[in-house]
Amino acid sequence: MTKPTISDQTVHPPEVMIGAISRLLRDGEWVATGTLSPIPAAAALLAKMTHAPRMTTLIYGDPDFRLSEGFHELFALAQQGKIDVFFLSGVQIDKGGSINLSMLGDYDRPTVRLPGGAGSSMLSALVRRVIIFTTSHNRRLFVPKVDFVNATAADDAPWRRGGLSHVVTPLCVMAFDGTKKEIILESLFPGVSLEEVIRNTGFDLCIGERTIPTVNPLTDESLAILRGPVQERMRLIYPQFAASVWGS
Amino acid sequence: MGLQAGVHNLPFIPVLGFMHSDLMKVRRDLKTVRDPYSGNEYVVVLPIIPDVAIIHAARGSRSGEITTDATRNDRLLAMAARKTIAVVEELVEPEAVLPRRQEVFVASVHIDAVVLAPNGAHPTACPGIYETDAAHIREYVAASKDEQGFAAYMEKYIFGPADHDRYLEVANFRGGKQS
Numbered sequence: 001m002t003k004p005t006i007s008d009q010t011v012h013p014p015e016v017m018i019g020a021i022s023r024l025l026r027d028g029e030w031v032a033t034g035t036l037s038p039i040p041a042a043a044a045l046l047a048k049m050t051h052a053p054r055m056t057t058l059i060y061g062d063p064d065f066r067l068s069e070g071f072h073e074l075f076a077l078a079q080q081g082k083i084d085v086f087f088l089s090g091v092q093i094d095k096g097g098s099i100n101l102s103m104l105g106d107y108d109r110p111t112v113r114l115p116g117g118a119g120s121s122m123l124s125a126l127v128r129r130v131i132i133f134t135t136s137h138n139r140r141l142f143v144p145k146v147d148f149v150n151a152t153a154a155d156d157a158p159w160r161r162g163g164l165s166h167v168v169t170p171l172c173v174m175a176f177d178g179t180k181k182e183i184i185l186e187s188l189f190p191g192v193s194l195e196e197v198i199r200n201t202g203f204d205l206c207i208g209e210r211t212i213p214t215v216n217p218l219t220d221e222s223l224a225i226l227r228g229p230v231q232e233r234m235r236l237i238y239p240q241f242a243a244s245v246w247g248s
Numbered sequence: 249m250g251l252q253a254g255v256h257n258l259p260f261i262p263v264l265g266f267m268h269s270d271l272m273k274v275r276r277d278l279k280t281v282r283d284p285y286s287g288n289e290y291v292v293v294l295p296i297i298p299d300v301a302i303i304h305a306a307r308g309s310r311s312g313e314i315t316t317d318a319t320r321n322d323r324l325l326a327m328a329a330r331k332t333i334a335v336v337e338e339l340v341e342p343e344a345v346l347p348r349r350q351e352v353f354v355a356s357v358h359i360d361a362v363v364l365a366p367n368g369a370h371p372t373a374c375p376g377i378y379e380t381d382a383a384h385i386r387e388y389v390a391a392s393k394d395e396q397g398f399a400a401y402m403e404k405y406i407f408g409p410a411d412h413d414r415y416l417e418v419a420n421f422r423g424g425k426q427s
Contacts, residue, residue: 060319069352070321072252079264107274122265148270155268158288240382 011218013170014039014245015226016189017133019217020168021087022046024131025055029084032058032074032127034118038234038241039133040087045230050222058083062237075119078126081161086127088120089134092146095203097153097164097176097183099124099132100146107148117150124151128162137169139202154181172197173215174205182206187215251321253295254328262290301329304369306348306377308336312356313345317375326358333361335368337377350376367416367423378423 021043025031029052033040037060044057058074059065067073077083090099091114101117103110124130130153134141153164153176164176167183175186185197185205194212198205218226227246234242253261262281267289272278280289303322308314314334316322326332334354339362347353367374371384391401409415416423 063350066350067318069318070324071319072321072324102270107270117269117271119265121269121271122263125265150269150271151265152268157265157267158286159264 011223012245014042014135014241015223016217017168017170018042018046018226018230019222020173020189020215021131021133022050022222023217024166024168024173025052025085027052028054030056030058030077030082031085032060032078032083033087034060034074034123037087037089037133038238039135040131041237042226042230042234045233046222046226049225049229059237062233075122078119078123081126083123083127085129085131085165086123087131087133088124088151089132090146090150091141092143092148093132093134093141093167093183094143094146095182096145097132097167097181098146098149099151100148101150102148104147120151124153124163125155125157125160129165130163131165132167134167134169137171137197138200142201142203144203153183154178171200177206180206185212187213190214190216250293250296251324251328253293254297255324257297258295260292260294262292264290266291296328298325298329299331301325301332302335303332304335304337304374305354306336306351306374307338307340307345308334308359308362309340309342309345309356310362311342312359312362313342314354314359314362315345315347315351316354318347318350318352319375323352323354323358326354331360332358333363334359335363335365337366337368337374339364348376365412367421368412370416370419370421370423381419381421384419384421 017039021040025044025047031044033044041059041062044055044059048055048057057065058077060071060074078086088099090101091104092100099120101114101120103113105111166176166186167174171192172188173186174183177184183205185207188194188197231242231246249261249263262283266272266278272291277294278291281292283290303316303326305314305316305322314336345353367378371381371388373380388401391397405415405418409418
């Protein structure tokens with residue numbers, strides 16, 4: 001029996017995103033994940049078990065991540081500058097990298113009212129790098145301008161340490177260009193065409209004359225670790241997500 | 249940060265962030281002040297001081313000491329509120345109120361009443377003892393879509409059952425055991 005390889009088995013879209021986010025994380029960083037963030041949590045675990053063994057993971061919901069007092073400690077750590085990377089998502093993300101977690105439509109008469117921005121405004125400014133992850137990629141999500149700004153990608157607040165680094169979607173990886181202050185396309189996932197990304201994004205991705213590479217973020221080795229020890233940890237932390245990706 | 253200000257009864261507290269968000273346009277309680285030390289502008293918020301906080305805890309004693317989940321901010325909430333009611337899964341002797349893994353201790357000075365209600369957090373979770381009843385939550389969400397469905401839900405689970413034990417029977421919830 002030879003070991004199965006990526007080419008002869010189905011790689012699920014969340015696994016590709018986990019691989020891509022994992023590759024954005026660096027050894028030695030303090031990486032924190034908040035609520036409802038199974039893909040970033042798996043990515044942090046995968047990075048730690050592959051190229052970033054000295055990474056510190058602070059995964060909300062992980063039985064091994066213990067706090068002495070409460071969830072507000074995680075905010076305190078970010079305010080102190082101890083968190084290098086945090087993950088956010090949104091119902092709308094715009095070309096300037098602003099995210100909306102509050103509502104759609106007019107604020108006083110919204111079509112959809114959402115739970116709100118939580119700590120996103122503070123966290124996006126006080127961690128060194130923010131990675132946005134989304135579980136879909138369409139023009140309702142990636143809009144020219146968000147209806148409501150909860151967190152900005154970059155601004156001149158005196159407390160700001162960093163800002164938006166990358167956006168990872170089921171189709172591609174986008175980067176935040178700190179000079180132009182806008183989101184640009186960086187790479188495509190295998191099987192995804194450039195045309196598909198353009199068609200599903202509501203703003204210009206600054207492709208110009210650039211050739212956008214197709215990057216498979218997973219190797220046979222990293223996929224085996226993802227489906228082995230990472231999956232095992234994820235079954236404790238995010239059992240429903242684990243069952244949806246890897247079966248029950 | 250509002251709760252932190254509430255714990256110490258501060259008039260307001262500076263927060264980091266918010267300055268460039270649209271919350272500044274719609275939340276009239278968010279104001280800015282100049283830091284007298286650095287000269288920088290900061291957003292400030294009012295303290296949060298609940299009249300009553302109700303927290304669900306793993307165990308407590310008759311004298312009001314409790315242990316509760318460390319992944320929430322319940323200790324902060326209990327310390328900030330004027331009155332705090334702790335609903336506990338289990339009543340134990342004071343010396344047995346020791347925090348376990350992922351739990352914190354809350355001193356009795358912050359607790360005004362202890363209510364014994366095993367499985368009292370249902371359909372949400374009491375971490376370490378029982379999980380969220382996802383099927384029940386889905387039923388609730390589906391029932392909430394229209395007035396009629398919601399009224400039926402309320403009758404079946406809230407107004408119908410004579411007490412909490414009957415409620416748990418109707419909800420078909422056997423609950424968790426202390427591990």
